[in-house]
Amino acid sequence: MAEAFPEPGEEVRLPGAVLIRTAAGAGRPRTGAVIDLLAAGVGPARAAASTGAALTAAALAGAPYDLVVSAGIGGGFAPGAALGSLVVADAITVADLGAETADGFLPVTELGFGTVTHRPPESLVRAVAEATGARTGTVLTVSTMTGTADRAATLRARHPRALAEGMEGFGVAEAAAAQGAPVLEIRAISNPVGPRDRAAWRIGDALAALTAAFGKFAPALESWKPV
Numbered sequence: 001m002a003e004a005f006p007e008p009g010e011e012v013r014l015p016g017a018v019l020i021r022t023a024a025g026a027g028r029p030r031t032g033a034v035i036d037l038l039a040a041g042v043g044p045a046r047a048a049a050s051t052g053a054a055l056t057a058a059a060l061a062g063a064p065y066d067l068v069v070s071a072g073i074g075g076g077f078a079p080g081a082a083l084g085s086l087v088v089a090d091a092i093t094v095a096d097l098g099a100e101t102a103d104g105f106l107p108v109t110e111l112g113f114g115t116v117t118h119r120p121p122e123s124l125v126r127a128v129a130e131a132t133g134a135r136t137g138t139v140l141t142v143s144t145m146t147g148t149a150d151r152a153a154t155l156r157a158r159h160p161r162a163l164a165e166g167m168e169g170f171g172v173a174e175a176a177a178a179q180g181a182p183v184l185e186i187r188a189i190s191n192p193v194g195p196r197d198r199a200a201w202r203i204g205d206a207l208a209a210l211t212a213a214f215g216k217f218a219p220a221l222e223s224w225k226p227v
């Protein structure tokens with residue numbers, strides 16, 4: 001994704017996170033906005049920890065972030081999310097935070113605590129989807145990647161609006177919410193959600209789609225103002 005920014009960024013080393021700081025306007029009319037890229041790590045816990053570190057450092061420096069974007073490859077639920085297509089989350093939902101009971105899975109919210117969904121700003125979701133041609137829907141966060149048809153069917157039944165699953169979005173969203181920052185999640189589909197089939201993965205195509213999307217949606221991010 002860094003390839004979407006033609007000028008090399010400056011490396012910023014922080015406790016718990018290393019950023020690439022890039023002028024958002026590189027290669028386009030400059031707006032003065034700054035985008036920091038963070039390789040947040042794999043899984044919700046690592047992603048939350050590194051995002052939290054970056055957010056805290058920015059807040060302590062007196063320059064808090066206006067927006068946090070979680071971007072990566074993901075699995076797509078057929079038929080809504082085809083390989084190589086883009087999904088922007090209008091709901092970022094953790095699929096496996098809760099309790100397994102004899103009567104089925106209970107999310108933590110039904111146990112009386114916690115959060116299972118974060119909702120990105122609607123106007124931003126719309127603007128980014130329009131700029132990139134992405135579909136909008138629920139993006140699930142899982143700690144264990146789906147690898148069977150049974151699990152895919154269970155998730156689909158519990159989350160009929162789900163278009164994609166990844167492993168970081170909810171962690172990033174929790175870190176952002178803790179510091180009052182709005183969040184967005186975008187996934188480029190690298191594989192179908194379902195039985196594990198390594199030969200069906202198209203990681204290169206998905207990363208290329210994500211890089212192209214960055215070039216298109218950066219202007220939408222720069223002009224977006226929280227309401």
Ligand SMILES: O=C(O)c1cccc(C(=O)CC[C@H]2O[C@@H](n3cnc4c(=O)[nH]cnc43)[C@H](O)[C@@H]2O)c1
Nearest residue numbers: 042072073074075145146165166167168190193198
């Ligand atoms: O099972 C494998 O052989 C395998 C091969 C390459 C990569 C993986 C990963 O687990 C990548 C996890 C990474 O990518 C995101 N991702 C991509 N597709 C999915 C998915 O279907 N379900 C959940 N996460 C996915 C995820 O956000 C991680 O960052 C496995």
